[in-house]
Amino acid sequence: MHIRKYDMNFSRRQLLKGMAAGAAAGVLMPLEKVMAKDLNLLKAYPDELYSVEDQTKGQISVGDYLTADNVEHAKHLLDPSIYDQILNEGRRIKIRAPTTDLRQLFNNSYYEAMKRNLAEGRSGKFDSNGNVVDDAGKAWGGGLPFTSPKNGKEIWANMAMSWGRADANTYAIRQWDYGADGGLEYEYDFQWVELQMQARTDRKVFRGYDNEIRRQCVYFSNSQDVRGTSFLSNWAYDQNKIPDLYGYLPEFRRVRQFPANQRFEPLIPGATWFLTDPWAAGDPYLTWGNHKITDRKPMLLACNGNFGSTDDNWEPVTQANNPKFWETEYEMCPDVIVTECEPVGYPRSPVSKKQVFADARNSVPCGCMRYDRQGKLWANFEMAFGQFVGGGADGNRVVLSADGKTPAWSWTYVMIYDHQNKRMSKTHHAKKGVGTESLFQIDEDWLFETYCTQQALQSLGRA
Structure with a gap:
């Protein structure tokens, strides 16, 4: 007989206690020690915190579906948006076994960069302007700067510095x-491109762009009415600066610069998401303020899995008789950071705040709820992540990462649900689309020249 050491309220009490004291992530052991020695995550969190049965008093088990009939038993484990979708929109979510291998929550190169940082005693800190630097005061060189974020600003910096890890x-x-x-x-x-100029796992500065941290491009290749439309966002390393946003609109046949408020408008008709939404920290973290952690607790998240059931083009299964939703799998995450911030750098912002649910083990945001100026829930940007392992003809499909040896890790699907008009933008990370392709082994010079300059936007629009 296995005697449980902790009741279902232990985690909340312990995590809140640690939050108040600025303690590192992990209950039994800091995450840094788990990563340094490649230990099982059960060394950091007791198995009771991974048990959906314990957290729901035996009402929900691995393999069950959350539906409107039983979701009340798991309400405390879900963000309010997901709870509402299940209760009122007919969504269902399958519960899978939890992940206890920390490596599976990162791509390998990023994980190894973090291990190298730990081995060298290297960590991030904020300079006088609030930007992340290393111990020597130089620009941050890669991996999470704050392995165990202890306040709101640290978790938002982790999310913003390198979106796709x-x-x-x-x-x-x-x-x-x-x-x-x-x-x-x-x-x-559409094609979505991210190229890190700094905060890279190789600790280099791409082509000497030491005043930038990232360039990001989105290029719409289909449908016909938006084909050729593209946008390029150049992010300064200084997170106090709003990115320069350029766009090519085929009807005007030229590149123009867009104002900052374009970050709070749909780029294309019908979309429920804005540029501010992706990766939760879709804007530099210092253009938002009043960062704070409001809660830490175990929750159900799409923090791994959701790839094995996809088809050859990596498309998930659509929920039967409810096409707004993918069939999705959630699992217990023992430590979720609930954090908020406000758009202090955007006086015209229609958004009053963001509330994010981030996995404390890797600082990845699985849900970002956007609120309007009246403080009402507007939309939820839900992201699922995992290794690209499983499925295929033999069930053993593996998509390789940039190193050509280890499994790729990335996002698998995104659903952006607008609570105020009940609309949904449903997306997935595809192998290929009309005029698009996902690549994990990438020629970065080709990527830069093809997508990351104003001249590239013109070439894409006229192709």
């Missing part, structure tokens, strides 16, 4: 936009 990312994305009645209204294909 790789030096270069290029995603083929397919998107479907649904109305309140569940009818399909728009369908798009």
Whole structure:
């Protein structure tokens, strides 16, 4: 007979106690020690915190589906948006076994960069302007600067410094936009590109751009009415500065610069997401303020899995008779940081605050709720992550990462649900789309020249 050491309220009491004291992530052992020695995560968190059965008093088990009939038993483990979707929109979510291998929550190169930092005793800190620097006061060189974030500013910096946890990312994305009645209204294909100038795992500065941290491009290749539309966002290393945003609109046949408020508007008709939404920290973290951690607790998140059931183009299964939603799997995460901030750098922002639910083990945001100026829930940007392992003809499919040896890790799907008009933008990380392709082994010079300059936008728009 296994005697439980902790009751279901232990985690909340212990994590809140640690939060108040500025303690590191982990209950039994700091995460830094787990990573340094490649230990099982059960060394940091007791198995009781990984047990959905314990957390729901035996009402929900691994393999069960959360539906409107039983979601009340798991309400305390879900963010309010997901709870509402299950209760009122007919969504269902399958519960999978939890992940206890920390490596599975990172891509390998990023994980190894963090291990190197730990071995060298290297960590991040804030300079006088609030930007992240290393112990020598130089620009941060890669990996999470705060392995165990202890305050709101640290968790937001972790999320903003390197979105995709790789030096270069290029995603083929397919998107479907649904109305309140569940009818399909728009369908798009686009390429999303991220190229880190700094905060790279190789600790280098790409092409000497030491005043920038990242360039990000989105290029719409389909449908016909938006084909050739593209946007380029150049991020300064100084997180107090709003990124320069350029766009190419085929009807004008030229590149123009857009104002900051474009970050709070849909880029294309039908979309429920804005540039501020992706990765939760879609804007430099110092253009938002009043960062704070409001809670820490175990929750159900899409923090791993959700790839093995996808088809050859990595598309998830659509929920039967409810096309707004993918069939998704959630698992117990023992330590979730609930954090908020406000748009202090955007006086015209229609958003009053963001509330993010981030996995404390890797600082990845699985849910970001956006609130309007009246403080009402507006939309939720839900992201799922995991290793690209499973499925395929033999069930053993493995997509390799940039090193060509280890499994790729990335986001698998995103759903952006607008609570005020019941609309949904449903996307997935595709292998290929119309005129797009996802790559994990990337020629960074090609990526820069093809997507990350104003001249590239013109070439894409005229192709």
